[in-house]
Amino acid sequence: MKEYVYDSVYLRSKDFEEGNVLFETWDPNARYAWDAGVAIGRYLQGLKAGQLIGRHCPECDRVLIPPRMFCETCFRPTDRWVELEDTGAIITFSRCYVTWDMIRITDPQIPAVIEIDGASPGMGIMHMLSEVDPDEVQIGMRVQAVWKPAAERIGAITDIAYFKPL
Secondary structure (H helix, E strand, O other): OOEEEEOOEEEEHHHHHOOOOOOOOOOOOOOOOOOOHHHHHHHHHHHHOOOEEEEEEOOOOEEEOOOOOEOOOOOOEOOEEEEEOOEEEEEEEOOEEEOOOOOEEEEEEEEEEEEEOOOOOOOEEEEEEOOOOHHHOOOOOEEEEEEOOHHHOOOOHHHEEEEEEO
């Protein structure tokens, strides 16, 4: 018979079977909800409408994308929304021959960080490139968002299907 030790009191399997010990078993309901917050919530609304939106920092005079309510450089509150272009330049990229779910592929996926026009230098978003020969992708290449049809947009970064060269 198996024994359990708790504060120097020995418990036996029989104690559990006979109900001499109070215990509970249950399957927790571990569902949760994610709150996007003011800045990302507005950003997602913009994506659904086919628009990229940033925030302006009055202290640094920077335009931040993705938007934030506080500047991470000077720690000041941002003061206004800024509508941005859906064009930009590649500031870094990669060729991936394995998908996110670990499937090997022969034609690479090309994730890139795109510095969005109208945002401050170095401010960009990561997204996929398409309609481009992987050998032609380069830092500084000008690209434009290819949006899903309005009826298919849900307010997510995937409302942009991909970026393509200009």
